[in-house]
Amino acid sequence: MTDLREMGERAAAVRTGLQAMSAEKKNKALLLAAERLTERSDEILRANGADMESAEQNGMSQGLKDRLKLTGQRIGDMAEGLRQIAALPDCIGECMEEFERPNGLKIRKVRVPLGVIGIIYEARPNVTADAFGLCFKTGNAVILKGGSDAIRSNAAIVRVLRDAMEEQGISRDVLQLIEDTDRRVTVEFMKLKDYVDVLIPRGSAGLIRSVVENSTVPVIETGTGNCHVYVDKDADLDMAVRIVYNAKTQRIGVCNACESLVVHSAVREAFLPMLEAALREKSVELRGDERVRAVLKDAVPASEEDYGTEYLDYILSLKTVDSVEEAIDHINRYNTKHSDCIVTEDRGTAEKFLNGVDAACVYWNASTRFTDGFEFGFGAEIGISTQKLHARGPMGLRELTSYKYVIYGSGQVRG
Numbered sequence: 144m145t146d147l148r149e150m151g152e153r154a155a156a157v158r159t160g161l162q163a164m165s166a167e168k169k170n171k172a173l174l175l176a177a178e179r180l181t182e183r184s185d186e187i188l189r190a191n192g193a194d195m196e197s198a199e200q201n202g203m204s205q206g207l208k209d210r211l212k213l214t215g216q217r218i219g220d221m222a223e224g225l226r227q228i229a230a231l232p233d234c235i236g237e238c239m240e241e242f243e244r245p246n247g248l249k250i251r252k253v254r255v256p257l258g259v260i261g262i263i264y265e266a267r268p269n270v271t272a273d274a275f276g277l278c279f280k281t282g283n284a285v286i287l288k289g290g291s292d293a294i295r296s297n298a299a300i301v302r303v304l305r306d307a308m309e310e311q312g313i314s315r316d317v318l319q320l321i322e323d324t325d326r327r328v329t330v331e332f333m334k335l336k337d338y339v340d341v342l343i344p345r346g347s348a349g350l351i352r353s354v355v356e357n358s359t360v361p362v363i364e365t366g367t368g369n370c371h372v373y374v375d376k377d378a379d380l381d382m383a384v385r386i387v388y389n390a391k392t393q394r395i396g397v398c399n400a401c402e403s404l405v406v407h408s409a410v411r412e413a414f415l416p417m418l419e420a421a422l423r424e425k426s427v428e429l430r431g432d433e434r435v436r437a438v439l440k441d442a443v444p445a446s447e448e449d450y451g452t453e454y455l456d457y458i459l460s461l462k463t464v465d466s467v468e469e470a471i472d473h474i475n476r477y478n479t480k481h482s483d484c485i486v487t488e489d490r491g492t493a494e495k496f497l498n499g500v501d502a503a504c505v506y507w508n509a510s511t512r513f514t515d516g517f518e519f520g521f522g523a524e525i526g527i528s529t530q531k532l533h534a535r536g537p538m539g540l541r542e543l544t545s546y547k548y549v550i551y552g553s554g555q556v557r558g
Contacts, residue, residue, distance in 0.1 A: 150338075178222070183303050191268065365525075450462060478500070480530075
């Protein structure tokens with residue numbers, strides 16, 4: 144079994160050097176890592192092909208296979224993410240606030256790394272590069288525990304990244320991958336509090352729940368995505384079709400895909416047939432309430448469970464409401480506090496929705512698919528936090544830092 148304590152010791156040993164590393168050196172290493180990813184893409188794709196073959200044999204769902212699959216374009220996107228991270232300002236050492244007390248003490252609030260970050264994730268090999276880039280830029284060592292479904296892909300990506308670090312004279316231990324797929328190792332990793340400062344799970348509701356319930360290391364919860372689009376009575380219906388089509392079908396296996404549609408009763412007869420015609424191209428199954436099924440004869444009945452389900456599949460639940468207030472109540476009851484959208488031309492209604500829905504990201508007339516660190520200009524993301532402490536929404540560089548107070552005195556003592 145993997146010696147996790149030894150891995151923890153190696154990660155802890157590189158923290159001081161990482162925190163002191165210049166922005167120039169970090170950026171140079173990130174750019175080299177991006178270059179090596181594209182140069183060695185064939186090696187990564189071969190490893191991913193073996194993972195995909197196993198996924199087929201094991202009957203993996205279409206949504207999960209979409210998350211697992213790498214292409215030349217997706218490796219290019221991973222490399223571009225590293226380049227974007229390199230181009231961002233280095234926030235380590237940044238003075239967040241400073242003030243002077245009446246006794247002459249000068250106090251500065253300074254941004255610092257979290258330390259050693261552990262990440263547990265499932266069949267998402269792109270997370271490997273994103274996590275490394277963000278953690279490295281913010282002076283954090285990172286230990287990754289990917290799922291067994293993507294073990295070959297993750298190992299190939301990590302080899303490339305660690306080799307790039309070594310080329311730059313940087314310890315390979317800034318990035319480590321736990322390759323042992325035994326579940327007992329995962330549980331042991333959750334309890335490595337002597338070395339790991341924070342644990343971030345990315346994956347299914349079951350994985351996240353397991354980490355939250357079993358970890359003795361502080362956890363930043365990245366939640367599942369039961370994302371909603373609400374089509375208001377004052378919506379531009381053509382725009383609404385485009386938004387729902389994109390949010391539902393552009394990539395079904397991602398946490399910011401739309402899983403549930405809420406429709407104002409005043410537009411259901413005009414809007415629902417338009418939407419059904421568009422979604423028929425992707426064979427999306429529609430599950431609706433009675434008023435939806437009165438319009439869409441091919442829709443199947445939606446259960447209570449449907450309204451709270453992240454399908455990661457070509458399935459969409461539909462609910463009819465009579466007001467924006469009812470829409471807000473329905474969404475707040477069933478959402479996972481990830482991303483929700485209103486389509487309307489009425490600013491007052493939009494503001495009511497944006498203020499009333501409890502989610503990390505709320506949209507007015509835009510697809511929920513934009514909830515993404517890359518799309519927000521963060522270069523990449525470590526995950527989408529659906530909790531309220533210590534971060535919320537797409538987690539970029541600043542969300543991987545803490546701070547400390549630095550106090551300058553001239554001999555003051557407290558009386």
